[in-house]
Structure formats: C-alpha cells, structure tokens
Amino acid sequence: MKKKSFIQLVLLAFCVICISATSDKVSNVLIIGDSISIGYTPIVQKALAPGIIVEHNPGNGGSTVRGVENVEKWVGDRQWDVILFNFGLHDLVHKDSLNKYDVTGKVAVSLDEYRKNLEVIVAKLRESTATLIFMTTTEVPENSAGRKVDDPAKYNAVALDVMKKNKIEVVDLYTLSLTVHPQNSKPGNVHYTDKGYELLAEPVLKAIHAALRK
Numbered sequence: 001m002k003k004k005s006f007i008q009l010v011l012l013a014f015c016v017i018c019i020s021a022t023s024d025k026v027s028n029v030l031i032i033g034d035s036i037s038i039g040y041t042p043i044v045q046k047a048l049a050p051g052i053i054v055e056h057n058p059g060n061g062g063s064t065v066r067g068v069e070n071v072e073k074w075v076g077d078r079q080w081d082v083i084l085f086n087f088g089l090h091d092l093v094h095k096d097s098l099n100k101y102d103v104t105g106k107v108a109v110s111l112d113e114y115r116k117n118l119e120v121i122v123a124k125l126r127e128s129t130a131t132l133i134f135m136t137t138t139e140v141p142e143n144s145a146g147r148k149v150d151d152p153a154k155y156n157a158v159a160l161d162v163m164k165k166n167k168i169e170v171v172d173l174y175t176l177s178l179t180v181h182p183q184n185s186k187p188g189n190v191h192y193t194d195k196g197y198e199l200l201a202e203p204v205l206k207a208i209h210a211a212l213r214k
Helices: 003-021 035-048 064-075 111-125 151-165 173-183 194-213
Strands: 027-032 052-056 082-085 131-135 169-171
Touching: 027 035, 027 064, 027 194, 035 052, 035 194, 052 194, 064 111, 082 111, 082 194, 111 151, 131 194, 151 169, 151 173, 169 194, 173 194
Parallel strands: 027 052, 027 082, 082 131, 131 169
Antiparallel strands: none
C-alpha cells in the first residue's frame, strides 16, 4: 500500500473504532462474498482492528446457489452488527459441457434464478438483527474466461431492484471498479492488485462506519 492511501484508511477506521470504544460491546462485522471480497477483507480487518471484529465467510461465497445453501450456516448464532454481502461473478459465469469456463457455454445462474435466489438469501439474512449492506458485482474485463463484459451491469440491475424493495443499502463497487480495474489488474483478469483491493476497501469501510453510527 502507498503511505498516503493507508493513512486515509486508518483515519477513516479510527472514526469507526471511536464509536466502538464508547461502549463495552464489541462490534462484529461479517463479509459474505467471492474472491473479490476475500481480497479486500484483510485490508478492512487491519484498518478496524482491534476495536471491531471483521470476519469473512469460510472460503469463496460463490454463486447465489451456494449462498442459498450456506448463508444460515455462515451467519450462525453470532450476534452480527453489520453484514455485507455480494453474489454475481459466479452466477454470470458460463461453462461448457466439461465444466470449463467458456463464454459460449451455459450460464451458471440465469437472471430470473439470480433474482429468486437473492430474495431467499435476503429473507434469511433479515432473520438476524444486523444492518444489511449489498455490494454490487465488480467489472468483467475484455477476454475474461467464461464471463461477458456486459453481464455485471445486467445482474447488478436485478440485485439493485431486490435491494430497493427490501430497503437494503448498496455499496456501488461496480462503478468504482470501472476506474480502478484498468490500472490495477492483469488483462482479462477479474481480480485486482493490492492497490486495487485497497481502493475497493475504502467505500466498504465508509459503509461500515455509517452503519455502526446508526
């Protein structure tokens, strides 16, 4: 991380930690998502430690199909103050008959199924008392294996509709990724450099900050 950016993250995190420090209660934050969220979670954890505990669901959250099957287990019996979640990159991926990534193959989860699955996931998450925050799916670059450039916008549109109906806050990582990704990733790769994940972490930290102030 560059020194300037890290200092900005620390200052932002300090505001959140001050909120936690005024109470004996420890704040708990859960992040549910794919490898993109796995990439920025350590940055969020480091910025908020030790005042706020941030955890990620075990492994890759995958598609909404996996989410429907596992979200209750991921939430468990723990008292979460904030739960941030995302599904999309693994829903919109295309695979051939041999289960290899191929844009000419069948999509993993159709838009209609994606909507239905998100509604189930949201219903299950709302059984907790946590503040829920959805993070939009990040950019798919040209020549990405098994994924089409235009699909994130389509899946995000469905997700935004579901979140609006359920009055769930949204962090727009997709729009941010359009400017972050080109300079902070390898060609055709949906993942990011350390700097890229640092930039994605900034709005996530702001969202946590706002949620804990409520």
